[in-house]
Amino acid sequence: MVDKNMVGKEYPESTFDVEKGKIREFANAIGDKSPVFYNERAAKDEGFEGLALPPTFPTVFAMFGGTMLKVIADLKINMAKMLHGGQEYEYIKPVKPGDTVTGKTKIGNIFEKSGKGGTMEFIVLETTYTNQNGEKVLVDTSTLIQTS
């Protein structure tokens, strides 16, 4: 069981430098050939200041920025029985190559649901990202499920 007293707990900030190469690599991995992810001129023609980011690119902030794994370890979640139940992004301001984003994660909620396979525990993580100018750019809400 995940300790429900952990709701509201905040984790230390983590930062990620947004680089052109990683954006191109990620766009290629998801099979998206749109020029705005590869070619700066094409991105500028569509009104971006640098290469555009695919909508789920912020998963890279979470995975390489490192907060996600720290939270999983802190909550003593069994990775072998963990599912990613849901994911939501709220895009507040554009993020571009050259930006450094800083994420602050807190545990938004922990609750249980009973289903066919037993009791499932839902852990909702809320991460707010700011850029190097202190502007709020993105909110990431991840729901993890610990199955029994």
Add this chain to the structure above:
Amino acid sequence: MAGREVFFEDVNVGDNMPEFVTDPLAELQFVVYAGASGDFNPLHTVHAYGEKAGFGGVIGHGMLSMALTGRGVTNWVGHKALKKFGVNFRSVTLPKDVITVKGAVTKKYSEGGENCIDIDVIAENQRGEKVIVGNATAALPSK
């Protein structure tokens, strides 16, 4: 998507998003996605782990399914429009699965000086099983 921009005036509640169909997923793609995303859970890359977990082999990353769903949405509304994008993961993907992304406009409104639509999206595999159920909010240009 230069040249076929979607304008707020041309979209109505109940309109369907153009269907988006992926290429068949491949084990190698899961390896490439692991490296690109930083999600190195071996369930997605090491055959023995997937077998032990009862999937018969590797399964795709949920976040790859979300990314493919996102492609379906941005193919329609463009790359600057998304304000919110959220999904629930319903079933896993396997190598060779072909994912079809569908969507329908559920709401059309103006808020904070922007012209927005809400879209319900689903991604399903070739067996008709839902892989993802989600929604997106997009701000569209006006004529």
